[in-house]
Structure formats: structure tokens, C-alpha cells
Amino acid sequence: MTDVDTASRDRLTVAVLAQYRMATTEQMHLILSPDVRIEQTRRRLVKLRGEGLINRVTLPQAGRTRVWYTTRYGAQVASEWPELRGRRPPRGAHDRTAVRLGVGHGLTVTETALAFLQDARRHGDLCQPLDWIPEVHHPLGGGEAVIPDALLYYRSHDTGTGEADSSGDGAGGSMLRAFVEVDRATMGPERLAAKLGAYARLHQYIPAPPPGTRRTLTVPEESWRRRYPLFPRLLFVLDGTGPAGIHTRLTALQAAARQPAHTALLHDIPILAAPMTDLLRHGPAAPIWHPIGGPDQRVGWMHTRHTLPGPTTGAEPRAAAPTTAGHRPDWSQLRT
Structure with a gap:
């Protein structure tokens, strides 16, 4: 059951980033899991990045805030899910420079x-x-x-x-x-x-x-x-x-x-x-x-x-x- 819960939370994390376009670590924590320690959210984001589903940019002018977004592969995977079917991301949604700007x-x-x-x-x-x-x-x-x-x-x-x-x-x-x-x-x-x-x-x-x-x-x-x-x-x-x-x-x-x-x-x-x-x-x-x-x-x-x-x-x-x-x-x- 723990594995199922983990997969469900991973899926929701990718789905939110695919739909919202971008979010900081703290925003993702408060959107998804405000009742747990933020370290758990950080570990989940790092794991999904390692799997190639999401990526991040760092904003030095904002205290090195990390902004997360889906990769092209992550968006493609999420687009097959019923809750996101038919929604197309805008151009540049997976480009680091476009996200930063x-x-x-x-x-x-x-x-x-x-x-x-x-x-x-x-x-x-x-x-x-x-x-x-x-x-x-x-x-x-x-x-x-x-x-x-x-x-x-x-x-x-x-x-x-x-x-x-x-x-x-x-x-x-x-x-x-x-x-x-x-x-x-x-x-x-x-x-x-x-x-x-x-x-x-x-x-x-x-x-x-x-x-x-x-x-x-x-x-x-x-x-x-x-x-x-x-x-x-x-x-x-x-x-x-x-x-x-x-x-x-x-x-x-x-x-x-x-x-x-x-x-x-x-x-x-x-x-x-x-x-x-x-x-x-x-x-x-x-x-x-x-x-x-x-x-x-x-x-x-x-x-x-x-x-x-x-x-x-x-x-x-x-x-x-x-x-x-x-x-x-x-x-x-x-x-x-």
C-alpha cells in the first residue's frame, strides 16, 4: 500500500507541474503536502527529476529559489492521464530559458x-x-x-x-x-x-x-x-x-x-x-x-x-x- 501511495503522490506532483506550468519548492509543498515536512517534498522532486519527468531552474536573484517544471517527456507522460487529457502545454513550457524568463x-x-x-x-x-x-x-x-x-x-x-x-x-x-x-x-x-x-x-x-x-x-x-x-x-x-x-x-x-x-x-x-x-x-x-x-x-x-x-x-x-x-x-x- 505504501508503494501505491507513493506512486499516487508522484503522479499528482507531475500532474500539478504539467498543469500549473511552474512552481517553487515551497509552493509545491503547500499545494500537495502541507501536513508533512518540506524535506519530503524536496526528496520527491529530486527523485522525479532523476527519472527525467521534471526539471528545475535556480533564481539567484530570489535567494537561489528553485523553480520546477515538467520536461517534454514528463508532459508527454502526464498528457495520457485522464485528468489531463486534451490539455496542451504552451510553447516553451519545457525550455529552461523560457521558464526562467x-x-x-x-x-x-x-x-x-x-x-x-x-x-x-x-x-x-x-x-x-x-x-x-x-x-x-x-x-x-x-x-x-x-x-x-x-x-x-x-x-x-x-x-x-x-x-x-x-x-x-x-x-x-x-x-x-x-x-x-x-x-x-x-x-x-x-x-x-x-x-x-x-x-x-x-x-x-x-x-x-x-x-x-x-x-x-x-x-x-x-x-x-x-x-x-x-x-x-x-x-x-x-x-x-x-x-x-x-x-x-x-x-x-x-x-x-x-x-x-x-x-x-x-x-x-x-x-x-x-x-x-x-x-x-x-x-x-x-x-x-x-x-x-x-x-x-x-x-x-x-x-x-x-x-x-x-x-x-x-x-x-x-x-x-x-x-x-x-x-x-x-x-x-x-x-x-
């Missing part, structure tokens, strides 16, 4: 995933490591597509959670889905706000039938309905800038939300934005999120579109205790 954004996305995983554990909700799926491709036609930084699946034990984008799963909870965009202030506020337009198009996009297709009486439907029973909510995580920069980016998002083309999207789902610093300090469930297109309040990410709470007071949200004391990495120096 992409750590600023890649590790921040992984850190965002970790925040949701830890929050689920604290609250007794269900969110497994593979429920965070980066870069899911959503075609818009004409060669264009919406590719969020991640798609999140999350089941809350609270039956009153969610509305516009949640569905009961028959197990005494609500299933939530979210598109997550991690913004590190590497693009201007206008380009960030333009992402609202892309999601509004996806919300209404109906693919044209292939040439020569016979006309039927079937009512055409939006392409996203083939994947999701309800359109996922949209979360913006803002990083890489101070309070003034956060305010500027929130203002740009609020201005974009007033465009008539975005009305249907804003009516159907919550669109929220929060600073990364608040996410790490208080946890995603805390009232740290600013509703885009809504009143000037702060809410939790699972709030419903139509039941906003009253105005927030000046009190700070209660901080969530980190799984590992002092785990507050700063990737701001790794911008590449």
Missing part, C-alpha cells in the same frame, strides 16, 4: 492558486490542486480567443453561496467557477480594461455553422454553454504596483464597465477585482474584492451578483492565518 508571471499565477486552495482547506470547502486550470482556450472566431490566466472550479459547502454562476451539485453545496486574470501591471490600465470587452464577446459569441451545413430548427447557442452550465464569474487579481496604481487600474475597469456592450455580462455575473497583497494577507473569501460596475464596496469573491452587502466600514477584514508562517513571497523583483 516567465517566472514573474508564472509564479504569481501559482501563488494565486495556492491562496484559493488554502482558503478552501480553512473553510472546509472543496478545491483540489487540479481544480485550477491555467490558460484554457476559448475561441472567438477569426483566429481570436479568450485565454484566462486560469479557470477555477470551487465547491462551497454553503448552500446559500453563489447565484448567477453557481449550480447546486446535490452534495449540499454550490459549485462555483471563475475566470481568473492575474495582472502584474506590465501593461497599461486601458489594455487591462479591454479584457472586459473580450469576455463580453465570449459571453455572447455564437459560432457560425461550417460552410455547407444544412439548416436546422435548432436554436443556436453561445459556445461557452458547451463547457459550462453557467458563465463563470470574472476575477481580476492586481499585483506589481502600489495603492495609487491599484486605484488607477480599478478606475479603468470601472470606466470600461459603463460601456453598453458590457451590460449583459455585468448583469449575468459578478466581476470583481482585488489587490494581490490583500489576497495573500486575508484570503480570497475575505471582503477584499471591489465589484466592477457595482457600488463602492468590498465583498468576498463568492458573493452573488444581486445580493451585495451594505457599505463596508473602515475596519480591516480579519486576516487568515497562513498555512506556513511567514509564507509571503514577493515576485516583484522577478519581472521579466
Whole structure:
């Protein structure tokens, strides 16, 4: 049984790296085995590297932090597993130089995933490591597509959670889905706000039938309905800038939300934005999120579109205790 457990944990380790693209040793430890000593995680990573399934780069500017990723062989092996079938890694996912140059954004996305995983554990909700799926491709036609930084699946034990984008799963909870965009202030506020337009198009996009297709009486439907029973909510995580920069980016998002083309999207789902610093300090469930297109309040990410709470007071949200004391990495120096 011990051998079976070891193989299962090895498999999950490779699967997480194949899906997340990259993670540090500490991130892998907290994602997979926070209840054991980190030395066990290190030994597992070293063993899998020796088997040619994963590799690492070392970042001297970050205290010689080791960043792990799958090799081409490891990704090929993982792609045959049912939980990862059909997911193609982006170009450069197995190249040492590409990984090194992409750590600023890649590790921040992984850190965002970790925040949701830890929050689920604290609250007794269900969110497994593979429920965070980066870069899911959503075609818009004409060669264009919406590719969020991640798609999140999350089941809350609270039956009153969610509305516009949640569905009961028959197990005494609500299933939530979210598109997550991690913004590190590497693009201007206008380009960030333009992402609202892309999601509004996806919300209404109906693919044209292939040439020569016979006309039927079937009512055409939006392409996203083939994947999701309800359109996922949209979360913006803002990083890489101070309070003034956060305010500027929130203002740009609020201005974009007033465009008539975005009305249907804003009516159907919550669109929220929060600073990364608040996410790490208080946890995603805390009232740290600013509703885009809504009143000037702060809410939790699972709030419903139509039941906003009253105005927030000046009190700070209660901080969530980190799984590992002092785990507050700063990737701001790794911008590449």
C-alpha cells in the first residue's frame, strides 16, 4: 500500500507541474503536502527529476529559489492521464530559458492558486490542486480567443453561496467557477480594461455553422454553454504596483464597465477585482474584492451578483492565518 501511495503522490506532483506550468519548492509543498515536512517534498522532486519527468531552474536573484517544471517527456507522460487529457502545454513550457524568463508571471499565477486552495482547506470547502486550470482556450472566431490566466472550479459547502454562476451539485453545496486574470501591471490600465470587452464577446459569441451545413430548427447557442452550465464569474487579481496604481487600474475597469456592450455580462455575473497583497494577507473569501460596475464596496469573491452587502466600514477584514508562517513571497523583483 505504501508503494501505491507513493506512486499516487508522484503522479499528482507531475500532474500539478504539467498543469500549473511552474512552481517553487515551497509552493509545491503547500499545494500537495502541507501536513508533512518540506524535506519530503524536496526528496520527491529530486527523485522525479532523476527519472527525467521534471526539471528545475535556480533564481539567484530570489535567494537561489528553485523553480520546477515538467520536461517534454514528463508532459508527454502526464498528457495520457485522464485528468489531463486534451490539455496542451504552451510553447516553451519545457525550455529552461523560457521558464526562467516567465517566472514573474508564472509564479504569481501559482501563488494565486495556492491562496484559493488554502482558503478552501480553512473553510472546509472543496478545491483540489487540479481544480485550477491555467490558460484554457476559448475561441472567438477569426483566429481570436479568450485565454484566462486560469479557470477555477470551487465547491462551497454553503448552500446559500453563489447565484448567477453557481449550480447546486446535490452534495449540499454550490459549485462555483471563475475566470481568473492575474495582472502584474506590465501593461497599461486601458489594455487591462479591454479584457472586459473580450469576455463580453465570449459571453455572447455564437459560432457560425461550417460552410455547407444544412439548416436546422435548432436554436443556436453561445459556445461557452458547451463547457459550462453557467458563465463563470470574472476575477481580476492586481499585483506589481502600489495603492495609487491599484486605484488607477480599478478606475479603468470601472470606466470600461459603463460601456453598453458590457451590460449583459455585468448583469449575468459578478466581476470583481482585488489587490494581490490583500489576497495573500486575508484570503480570497475575505471582503477584499471591489465589484466592477457595482457600488463602492468590498465583498468576498463568492458573493452573488444581486445580493451585495451594505457599505463596508473602515475596519480591516480579519486576516487568515497562513498555512506556513511567514509564507509571503514577493515576485516583484522577478519581472521579466
